[in-house]
Amino acid sequence: EDQVTQSPEALRLQEGESSSLNCSYTVSGLRGLFWYRQDPGKGPEFLFTLYSAGEEKEKERLKATLTKKESFLHITAPKPEDSATYLCAVQESGGYQKVTFGTGTKLQVIP
Amino acid sequence: DSGVTQTPKHLITATGQRVTLRCSPRSGDLSVYWYQQSLDQGLQFLIQYYNGEERAKGNILERFSAQQFPDLHSELNLSSLELGDSALYFCASSGRTGLEETQYFGPGTRLLVL
Numbered sequence: 001e002d003q004v005t006q007s008p009e010a011l012r013l014q015e016g017e018s019s020s021l022n023c024s025y026t027v028s029g030l031r032g033l034f035w036y037r038q039d040p041g042k043g044p045e046f047l048f049t050l051y052s053a054g055e056e057k058e059k060e061r062l063k064a065t066l067t068k069k070e071s072f073l074h075i076t077a078p079k080p081e082d083s084a085t086y087l088c089a090v091q092e093s094g095g096y097q098k099v100t101f102g103t104g105t106k107l108q109v110i111p
Numbered sequence: 112d113s114g115v116t117q118t119p120k121h122l123i124t125a126t127g128q129r130v131t132l133r134c135s136p137r138s139g140d141l142s143v144y145w146y147q148q149s150l151d152q153g154l155q156f157l158i159q160y161y162n163g164e165e166r167a168k169g170n171i172l173e174r175f176s177a178q179q180f181p182d183l184h185s186e187l188n189l190s191s192l193e194l195g196d197s198a199l200y201f202c203a204s205s206g207r208t209g210l211e212e213t214q215y216f217g218p219g220t221r222l223l224v225l
């Protein structure tokens with residue numbers, strides 16, 4: 001069974017203090033790994049899709065990387081508006097291409 | 112605004128009842144996904160449709176069913192409702208931008224079963 005584990009569950013950073021969020025996964029075959037940002041009571045907002053080990057994607061202060069077993073979301077010099085829950089999901093390849101989400105990392109950036 | 116619309120925004124009903132949630136995908140997107148998000152279980156993938164056909168299935172209960180119509184809007188039907196079905200239900204749609212499959216989520220329908 002596909003599994004996605006995100007750590008830490010919660011993270012509190014000072015503004016400007018860079019850090020990384022981790023997403024470990026097990027899947028029989030990976031079609032894609034997704035990162036989302038979710039604000040309370042709202043739908044997840046797409047950030048990145050990664051397809052193969054070694055791939056990296058960047059957007060503003062965020063950078064996502066992928067290995068065969070895990071993905072990292074690096075946040076450089078975060079601002080208070082980066083506070084949100086960050087979700088990771090994997091989609092399996094072949095057959096039913098099921099999507100499995102992690103439970104998320106709740107990030108709080110303090111001014 | 113993601114371009115994905117969901118109706119209704121809120122729904123309050125009683126146990127044993129049946130409800131229908133509606134989703135209109137972004138213009139041009141052929142895939143529609145349904146997710147359930149509750150406090151104790153996080154975001155759970157239910158089902159995906161692509162151009163009217165079922166493409167992928169998650170842990171969707173037999174009491175739940177979905178379909179995608181020729182105009183690409185989708186409906187999620189929940190029947191014999193139980194208290195534990197109270198949750199946020201999200202719809203997402205995807206299209207192709209180069210090699211990326213970008214999923215855009217709607218604002219959700221908040222279902223409360225009393």
